[in-house]
Amino acid sequence: MERDGTGTGTAAAVVAVRGEEFREVLPEIATFSVTVDAWSRDRQEALRQLTGRVESLREVMDGYRDAIEARETAGLFVYPETKRSSEKVSGYRAGTTTTVTVADFTVLGDLMLRLADRERTAVGGPWWALRPGSPVHREARTAAIGDAIARAREYAAALGARVTRLIELSDVGMAERPAVMARAMAFAGHAAPGEGGPQLDLEPKRQQVRAAIEARFSISEPTVLDEPPAR
Numbered sequence: 642m643e644r645d646g647t648g649t650g651t652a653a654a655v656v657a658v659r660g661e662e663f664r665e666v667l668p669e670i671a672t673f674s675v676t677v678d679a680w681s682r683d684r685q686e687a688l689r690q691l692t693g694r695v696e697s698l699r700e701v702m703d704g705y706r707d708a709i710e711a712r713e714t715a716g717l718f719v720y721p722e723t724k725r726s727s728e729k730v731s732g733y734r735a736g737t738t739t740t741v742t743v744a745d746f747t748v749l750g751d752l753m754l755r756l757a758d759r760e761r762t763a764v765g766g767p768w769w770a771l772r773p774g775s776p777v778h779r780e781a782r783t784a785a786i787g788d789a790i791a792r793a794r795e796y797a798a799a800l801g802a803r804v805t806r807l808i809e810l811s812d813v814g815m816a817e818r819p820a821v822m823a824r825a826m827a828f829a830g831h832a833a834p835g836e837g838g839p840q841l842d843l844e845p846k847r848q849q850v851r852a853a854i855e856a857r858f859s860i861s862e863p864t865v866l867d868e869p870p871a872r
Contacts, residue, residue: 653859656796660789660854662781665847671743673766678736687733705752708745750841769846781852789856801864813853
């Protein structure tokens, strides 16, 4: 027994429970990275090569504009390379990485293969995920509350009582299983889809979503405690 905090001075029985929900759902987006670089003994030539290769990647991605949700350049690097045990510059390396977010998984494999087929290009991913504002999160939280209410009612019924009021509800938090990365793929040759080139069908990794809450309910006076003990 503990006081229910109503200020009436009436002691009320309280039941504290934890509500949980676990779901496995298909991802909503896939993210992968594309890194391209160039090297030359001349700094300006390295930058010209990089610019051309970046434009080549952009042309490929423009052909998948409807499937791509976002393209973000993560960074640009340009630095001199020196000979071993010497400060003499032997050449210059330049490169850039772009992060691509795709929602249409039917073309994801084809897009990654075509990008990986470009000169001096590395592709990594995909990383599967739900959108930050996905309704799956809200649905899981709501289901966790329902689980807490059901548990409270079960405990109350076992005591010959009923749930009368919510006292407190706290969010323990949500956890989403980290996205899983598929091995980066790179293929030689420049065969277009449908011309005997490599094909890649990627299977989306199901996402595990967990929600948990803790709640305290006041219940009516238990009657099972008034029953005589069984002989």
